[in-house]
Amino acid sequence: MSFQSPQPTQPQIVLSGQGLVKYYGEVVGLAGVDVAVRSGEALAVMGPSGNGKTTLLHVLAGILTPDQGEVWLGGERVDQLNDAARTVLRRRRLGFVFQDNQLLAELPADENVALPLMVDGVSRREAVGRARTMLAQVGLAAEVGRRPGELSGGQAQRVAIARALVGEPQAVFADEPTGALDAATGAQVIDLLVGAATYRGAAVVVVTHDNAVAARCHRVLRIVDGRVSESLGANR
C-alpha cells in the first residue's frame, strides 16, 4: 500500500530541540544540537557511528533527558517532565520503530499492535479491532494472527510500523528501521513508514546510515561529534 504525502502548506513545527547537550560521564553525546521537525515532515539523521544520532533520537523522544537545552513537542516542554509523565507522553503521543522491530515474541501481530492501546485503557476488543485495521493499512490483513517468529523481516517491521502508528502519534521515531532488511524490502518499509506517518500529519525522525533511506525523507541532518555538521533540505 502506498501513501501520498500532502504538500505541506504552512506546516507547524511539532517537534523541536534547542541547544541540546548530553554527556555520558566524560564523553560528550550531544554538544549543542538545534533541530525542528514540522508536521508531515520526515527528517533523516545521519552520521558516523557513536557520534550522537541515537542519543539525539532518545533525547527528542523523551527516553533520555538532556543535560542542557530544551525539547518541545506540540507546545509542551518535554525535558522538564518527570519520568512518569514522559512515559505517558511516549505512549500517547509518540510512536517507535526499532531496528530489530522489538516485537513481543509471545504475542500475535494484532496483539502486538493493540498492546499500547490496551495499556492506555482501551478495551481489548476495540484495541484489537483498531490494530487489525492498522495492519490492513500496512498490507498485513492476512497476517494478524501470526507471531513475530512466523513473519519475514519486512513483515515484522510492518507490524512495528503499525504499532507505532496505531495511537495516532504526533511524532514517530525510527532507529535504523531498515538495518536488518535487504535493499528492496528496506525501501518498501521506509516508504511505508514515511508515507503512512506523514499522511497522518506526524513528524518523523529516522536515524539511519543508509543514503537510500535518507533520500526518501524530506530533510537530512548530519551529526558529527555530537554537533550538526550539515542540514540538507527538501528531498521529496
Add this chain to the structure above:
Amino acid sequence: MNPMTDLGLRFVRRPGPGGRAANLAALGATAVVALLVTFLIAGSLGLAHRSDRIGWRSADRADPATAIGAIDQTDRERVDGHPMIRLDLATLHQNELRPPPGLDHTPNAGEVFVSPAVAKHWSSLSKQYGVAQPTGVISDKGLSSPEELIVIRGVASISPDEHPQYVSSWNDDVMDSRMVGLLIAVAFGIILVLFPILSLVGQAAGVAAKRREHRLAALRLAGATRIQVLWLSAVEQAVLGLAGAVIGLVGYTVLTPLIARIPLGGGRWYVHDITASWWNVLIVLAAVPVLSVVSALIGLGRVSITPLGVVRGQTRKATSALRLGLLAIGPIILAAYGMQAAVVPLLIGIGFAALAVRVMGPWAVQLIGKTLANLANGPVALLAGRRLVDDPKGAFRPVAALVLSGFVTGFISVFMPSGDDDPSFQDMRIGVALLLALVFLTVAASTAAGAVGTALDQATPARALRRSGVPLRVIERSSRLAALIPVIGVGLPVVGFGALCGLALSGGKVITEGSSGLFLLIGQVVVGLVLVAVAGTAGAPVLRKASAN
C-alpha cells in the same frame, strides 16, 4: 586449548550484560544444591556413626547358654526432669573381649559408668545407686549424643523374668532400632526432597535460559557444530557447577555446628558425626557439576537442533495432554503395595508421582496460560497469559521446586504424628520439620534464581516496551502474574495430589490426628505465596536495571 573450551571459560569470566547476575543466581542455586546433597549424605552417615556406637545396646542374638553377657535397659528413670536410660549389664562368662564402646573396662557388678550429662547431676542419683561417685564416665565413643542421659551399671546377674538381651560381644554391629527407623524415614525424606533438588539443579542450569539459547543459537548459525555448542555449554556449566559445589561445601562446613544442634534421634549431634568425609566431598564435587552439565545440555537440545527457530522466537512445540496419564502411575503403585511393602517399591511409587508432577506441570501451565490470554481484557493478563503459553516449560521451571514442595506437604499431611512423648514420634516430628526446612530452602533458592533469570530473559522486550511508553509497573505486574499463576494454578492441585498419593499408600486412612496436617497445609500455602512474593522482590530490581534505557 580447544577454542570452544576457551570461549566457554571466557563466557564465565566475562558473561556480558546481565550475565553476571545470571551467573550469580546459578552459582547460588548450585551452592544450595551442593549444601543439601552434602547434608543428606553426611546426615545419613551421621545416623550410621551414631548407630555404630550404641548398636550393641540393641543386640540380642546370642544363645543364652553361651552368651558372654546379658543386658537390660529401661528409660523409665528421670534425671533433672528428663528421661534417663539405665542399662544393667551382667557378665555371664569371663572373657577377654573388648569392653563396650566408650568404657575403659567392662563394668563389674556394683560398678557404675555414667554419661557426662548424668555426671553433672550425680549428687541427686548417688543415693539411689548406692555409690558416692561413678566408677567412670562414658566417653564420646559410647554415646549417641553429647547430652545423652545414660547410666551403665554392672550387675551380677539379670533374672530371665526381666527378659534380658543376650549378647556374644560388647561391640556387636547391630543397628540401633531407633536409628533403623530414622534411616528408613531419611530414605523417604531423600526421595521426597530429591525432586525439588533436581528441579533446583535444572533451575540453576537454566537461569536466563532464553538469553543463553540465543547466544548459542547465534553461534550455531555462525557455523559452530552441534557438538561444539554443547561442549561450550558443558564447559561453562561445569565451571559454575564446580564453583557452586565448593561454595556449598564451605557453607555446609560453616553450618555444621548449627546443624549438629538439631535434636534428631535422641539429642544433639557430635560435630564429627556429621562432618563431611573426604569421599563425601569428592562425591559432591563430582556429582553437582555433572548434574548441572546434564541439566544444561538437556535444556539446550532445542538450540542444537533448531537454532534458527530459537533466534527467530518461533513457537515451541505444544506439550501434550498425554502427560496427564502419568499422574495415575504413582498412586497405583503406592496403593498396590501399601504400607507393609518394602521400601524400594514405595520409593518407586513416590518417585513416579513426583515425576508426573514435574512432567505435567508445563502442560497445566500452558492450559492456564491459554485460558488467561483468551479471557484477558487488559495488558497485564494478556502479557502474562501469552508468556505462559509461549514457554510453559520455562514458566514452570522456576516454580517447579515450589510445586513439588506442595506434593511433599500434601503427602506427609496424611502421616503427621500426634502429640505423643514416644521418642519415635518426636523423631518423626523433628524429621518432618527438617524435611520441610530442606524443601523450603530448595524452593527459596530455586524461586529466587528463577525470578532473576526470568527478569534477564525479559529484559530486551521490556526495554522496548518501556521506550514505547509502557509503564514499568505493567511489565512488572505481568511478570509477577506469570510467576504466580503456575504456583496457584498448579501448586494447589498438586498439594491435593500429594495427599491422594499419601492416602493411596495408607489404604485410604488418615494417620494424622488433630489439626497438625491442616496447619501443615496452610503453612505450605503461606510459605509458597511468601516465597513467590520474595522472589518477585528479587527479580524486580534486576528487571528494572536490565530493561533501563
